[in-house]
Amino acid sequence: xxxxxxxxxxxxxxxxxxxxxxxxxxxxxxxxxxxxxxxxxxxxxxxxxxxxxxxxxxxxxxxxxxxxxxxxxxxxxxxxxxxxxxxxxxxxxxxxxxxxxxxxxxxxxxxxxxxxxxxxxxxxxxxxxxxxxxxxxxxxxxxxxxxxxxxxxxxxxxxxxxxxxxxxxxxxxxxxxxxxxxxxxxxxxxxxxxxxxxxxxxxxxxxxxxxxxxxxxxxxxxxxxxxxxxxxxxxxxxxxxxxxxxxxxxxxxxxxxxxxxxxxxxxxxxxxxxxxxxxxxx
Amino acid sequence: xxxxxxxxxxxxxxxxxxxxxxxxxxxxxxxxxxxxxxxxxxxxxxxxxxxxxxxxxxxxxxxxxxxxxxxxxxxxxxxxxxxxxxxxxxxxxxxxxxxxxxxxxxxxxxxxxxxxxxxxxxxxxxxxxxxxxxxxxxxxxxxxxxxxxxxxxxxxxxxxxxxxxxxxxxxxxxxxxxxxxxxxxxxxxxxxxxxxxxxxxxxxxxxxxxxxxxxxxxxxxxxxxxxxxxxxxxxxxxxxxxxxxxxxxxxxxxxxxxxxxxxxxxxxxxxxxxxxxxxxxxxxxxxxxxxxx
Numbered sequence: 215x216x217x218x219x220x221x222x223x224x225x226x227x228x229x230x231x232x233x234x235x236x237x238x239x240x241x242x243x244x245x246x247x248x249x250x251x252x253x254x255x256x257x258x259x260x261x262x263x264x265x266x267x268x269x270x271x272x273x274x275x276x277x278x279x280x281x282x283x284x285x286x287x288x289x290x291x292x293x294x295x296x297x298x299x300x301x302x303x304x305x306x307x308x309x310x311x312x313x314x315x316x317x318x319x320x321x322x323x324x325x326x327x328x329x330x331x332x333x334x335x336x337x338x339x340x341x342x343x344x345x346x347x348x349x350x351x352x353x354x355x356x357x358x359x360x361x362x363x364x365x366x367x368x369x370x371x372x373x374x375x376x377x378x379x380x381x382x383x384x385x386x387x388x389x390x391x392x393x394x395x396x397x398x399x400x401x402x403x404x405x406x407x408x409x410x411x412x413x414x415x416x417x418x419x420x421x422x423x424x425x426x427x428x429x430x431x432x433x434x435x436x437x438x439x440x441x442x443x444x445x446x447x448x449x450x451x452x453x454x455x456x457x458x459x460x461x462x463x464x465x466x467x468x469x470x471x472x473x474x475x476x477x478x479x480x481x482x483x484x485x486x487x488x489x490x491x492x493x494x495x496x
Numbered sequence: 497x498x499x500x501x502x503x504x505x506x507x508x509x510x511x512x513x514x515x516x517x518x519x520x521x522x523x524x525x526x527x528x529x530x531x532x533x534x535x536x537x538x539x540x541x542x543x544x545x546x547x548x549x550x551x552x553x554x555x556x557x558x559x560x561x562x563x564x565x566x567x568x569x570x571x572x573x574x575x576x577x578x579x580x581x582x583x584x585x586x587x588x589x590x591x592x593x594x595x596x597x598x599x600x601x602x603x604x605x606x607x608x609x610x611x612x613x614x615x616x617x618x619x620x621x622x623x624x625x626x627x628x629x630x631x632x633x634x635x636x637x638x639x640x641x642x643x644x645x646x647x648x649x650x651x652x653x654x655x656x657x658x659x660x661x662x663x664x665x666x667x668x669x670x671x672x673x674x675x676x677x678x679x680x681x682x683x684x685x686x687x688x689x690x691x692x693x694x695x696x697x698x699x700x701x702x703x704x705x706x707x708x709x710x711x712x713x714x715x716x717x718x719x720x721x722x723x724x725x726x727x728x729x730x731x732x733x734x735x736x737x738x739x740x741x742x743x744x745x746x747x748x749x750x751x752x753x754x755x756x757x758x759x760x761x762x763x764x765x766x767x768x769x770x771x772x773x774x775x776x777x778x779x780x781x782x783x784x785x786x787x788x789x
Contacts, residue, residue: 222533222534223507223508223534223536224506224507224508224534224668225506225507225508225509225668226507226508229693253505253668253669253670253671253674253700254505254506254668254669254670254693254696254697254700254701256506256692256693256696256697259692259693259696260692274575292596292600294555294594294595294596294609295595313593313595314575315575315576315593315595315596315597316573316575316595316597317595317596317597317600320573320597320600320601321600353670353671355670355700355703355704355707356675356704356707356708357671358640358671358672358675359637359671359672360671361637365577383669384507384508384533384534384668384669385533385534385639385667385668386533386534386632386634386635387533387632387634387635387636387637387639387673388590388635388636388637388639389671390635391590391591391635392590392591395590395591406755407751407754407755408536408539408754408755408757409512409534409536409539409754412534412536412539413534413536416533416534416634417634419634420634420635423634423635424590424635436751438752438755439755459751461721464721465721465722467691467693468689468690468691468692468694468721468722468725469691469692469722469725470691470692470693
């Protein structure tokens with residue numbers, strides 16, 4: 215079963231939930247944890263990981279041979295991203311705009327365009343313990359999009375693992391969609407604030423549109439407001455768990471440690487979350 | 497006119513808390529919420545929408561099944577795995593980047609690109625502030641493009657209203673929406689928090705801001721939640737010659753202010769508001785060039 219951990223708003227506790235859930239479940243099942251927040255991955259900070267595999271993620275960028283180029287401008291006319299322009303002196307590629315789709319090469323009438331791979335990031339795979347495998351992607355600084363890294367990382371989903379936990383990027387745009395493709399369930403992590411609710415609605419809109427069943431975990435829960443509960447009740451979304459606002463938990467997180475190690479009763483709660491999800495997915 | 501961006505690699509470190517408060521303190525500023533994935537700034541000001549604009553960022557391929565003869569060339573040619581086959585060939589609109597490769601290569605001319613509405617952006621006003629903000633349609637790409645539209649409109653409005661500052665609440669991460677938030681700004685404020693994740697993400701956003709050659713300084717939010725890591729951040733900044741603009745203490749008033757959707761600086765006597773006041777004073781000096789960054 216593949217479970218994605220989402221949150222519209224950043225900083226609501228995706229990493230906390232993903233790492234603690236994966237670690238707890240690995241005590242009873244074989245688990246793989248994937249960190250697809252390739253812009254700012256954090257899961258690895260919470261574990262001692264022995265990495266066994268590393269690979270580059272590459273984009274194919276066009277290279278124009280200006281001796282062959284006849285300045286016809288077809289490449290620039292067909293590029294949808296404004297990533298190639300033709301001047302008297304020859305064609306120029308704007309790498310940061312290029313999606314690596316290959317259209318310019320396809321339309322060049324004189325075959326003046328070849329392609330060169332450019333690394334945009336990497337994938338690292340490893341093991342946390344016998345029952346817990348780990349994978350993450352890392353986008354290079356200055357690169358605009360990590361979608362391809364997420365796609366390539368997800369090819370390493372271990373089909374022998376009983377549970378795959380995928381920690382997503384915040385928001386609800388293209389990288390999140392890539393994370394959500396082909397998952398069985400989405401956990402929406404939120405906090406009981408106006409912002410939390412606003413962004414939860416967006417995340418819920420996305421999973422609903424993609425037909426992915428979902429449930430909510432309220433992090434930093436407080437008795438001061440019931441806005442998340444009200445929204446969940448209105449939409450019929452199950453609330454899977456609540457983590458109260460406690461300075462102690464915040465401190466443990468700040469040190470890069472798992473709070474379930476210090477509060478074992480939460481291990482039972484996380485296992486119950488999994489049991490609930492199993493029922494909901496049926 | 498000067499553009500100041502507030503960013504953080506990691507989400508939830510307090511960008512909106514800081515930018516809404518600075519928005520109140522700078523009475524000659526217009527606000528631009530560039531976190532188009534999750535725009536929250538306007539919620540803080542209870543603002544009314546005056547103008548609504550549509551944003552057509554990208555195109556999507558559509559297959560005409562009358563013309564398609566199931567040859568499958570489109571699927572082979574697509575580098576984004578956006579063509580799926582389930583009895584007939586279809587475009588997965590979430591994966592399609594609108595590159596036109598399938599359109600060009602289809603021997604039946606059965607595919608075309610269609611404009612897709614990727615989001616909306618708004619010009620809103622409240623009693624105290626003018627805000628430009630955008631909402632990306634969930635699942636869309638080209639959020640960097642929408643960020644650019646939000647900034648363009650904010651600059652336009654700042655010019656016509658003779659505002660001196662455009663205060664940008666940036667997107668989290670280091671990818672296209674984040675870099676679109678900081679490109680060509682006058683000054684960047686990076687908000688971080690003293691956690692292991694915070695420090696890790698801080699280093700990546702610093703590298704990104706440096707990549708775009710912007711002047712910047714750091715604000716440590718909730719610095720006293722882990723003073724040891726705060727010290728680590730401070731000594732890192734010292735070593736790297738990065739100025740620290742201020743440190744905001746953990747303050748329960750902030751949680752309450754967010755619950756009430758009010759900028760924390762309104763609660764003048766709170767610890768956090770006082771710290772933000774100091775940050776504001778330093779920032780003024782930097783803008784007036786009285787103090788070197």
